[in-house]
Amino acid sequence: MTGEVLHWLQALLGSDTPPEELASRYERLGTARAVAHEVLQERIAQLLTDPLKVTVNGIATVDNSPNLTALERRLAQLDTATAPDDPPAVGPATMSVIALHARARR
Numbered sequence: 001m002t003g004e005v006l007h008w009l010q011a012l013l014g015s016d017t018p019p020e021e022l023a024s025r026y027e028r029l030g031t032a033r034a035v036a037h038e039v040l041q042e043r044i045a046q047l048l049t050d051p052l053k054v055t056v057n058g059i060a061t062v063d064n065s066p067n068l069t070a071l072e073r074r075l076a077q078l079d080t081a082t083a084p085d086d087p088p089a090v091g092p093a094t095m096s097v098i099a100l101h102a103r104a105r106r
Helices: 003-013 019-029 032-048 065-078
Strands: 053-056 060-063
Touching (some): 003 019, 019 032
8 A cells, every 4th residue: 555545545534543454454455445435334333333312311412413424425425536546537438530431323
């Protein structure tokens, strides 16, 4: 994994994931996009294991719904983001010139 890929992953996921873990995931999965997808899916799953909102009347309320929404939005944006290890975009096919000739009249 190159430094550029590591910086892209840290910018997308935050710096709380150790670079060694990102590198091992990259070796296993093969692309930065797959690594980011897996990490975001794990974070969403972790949020869903506990209740999203807990209220203790008159004392405190903890609401993780906005966090879940933000992670789901980030996961959706991942499909349109360009990763540094993505293959170069293929441009339009080269055009060929075909000469047209009028047919002889019968």
